[in-house]
Amino acid sequence: MILNFQQIFLLFFFGAIGSVKDQSAGCDSLYYFKNKVEVTFLKYNAKGDKTGKDIGNIEEISESNGILKSTYHLTKLDINNKVIEKSAADISCDRTGLKIGFQIPGELTENSKNMFYSYPSNMVVGQSLEGNLSFNVKSIIKGKKTDIFFSISNRKVVAEEKTKVPFGIFDTFKIQYDLQVKFKFLGLSIPMNLKIYEWYCPKLGIIKTEGYNKDGKLEETSVLYSIVTK
Known part of the structure; x- marks a missing residue:
């Protein structure tokens, strides 16, 4: 009835060699704005066993007033290539940086909001980033109303x-x-506290994500496997 770590992890991630300090490549170098490509991430558990994969497809690419926009359609598959869920996120980028829309899968929520994670073009170590969010969602999980x-x-x-x-x-x-x-x-409150790490390449996009539980134990890893033209 309650989502486990892997399901929570899946809710949050859509999760060339170059210098990080050279961020002049521009928005169009990011895979979020590549037309007719398929982006695949592989998922692993704490033991290193493969648990599934995420396949992303970029659609509706447009540019206006110096802002690139696209829609990132994500399909999540389990180890047997069975579809777990599908979702989409709005992506935008300009000279100030990249913004990745935050979206909870539609079948789980009645009142999701349009929010985003920010990846500024002038990123430096020690910098605090936009993307602090706090909100409630009313969902139906296995027939039970859940906040x-x-x-x-x-x-x-x-x-x-x-x-x-x-x-x-x-x-x-x-x-x-x-x-x-x-x-x-049912009158119960069950908390889950996680530490999330992302590895972001300014010339490509997010290439790796890890999630740790409250005890500091690695729970799941997501890594970029391929970017291919369809």
Whole structure:
């Protein structure tokens, strides 16, 4: 009845070698604005076992007044390639940076809001980032009415790292934030506190995500596997 860590992790992530400090490549170098491409992330549990994959498709790319926009359609698959859910996020980018829309899957919520994570073009280590969110969602989980409280806080850049994923090796910024999820149903309140890390390449986009539980134990990893032209 209550979502486990993997399901919560899936709600939040759509999760060339270059210098992080050279951010002049522009918005059109990001995979979020590549026409007719398919972006695949592989998912692993704490033991390193593959648990599924995310497949992203970019549609509705447009540009107006120096702002690039697109819609990132995401399909989440389990280890047997069975569709878990589908969702979409609005993406925008201009000279100030990238914004990735936050969206909870439509089948779970009655009142999702349009919010976003920010990835500024002038990113530096130690910088606090936009994307602190706090909101409630009324959902139906296995036929039971459930209130879910989400709180995302303390988003900040903590390091510059050269990061290896199946797609290649990239210079990235490592971003961390706190995620609190609290379920309320049948008079009970069940909290879940998570620490999330993202590795963001300014010339490509997010290439890796990790989620840790309140005890600091790794729960799941998502890594960029491929970007192919359809």
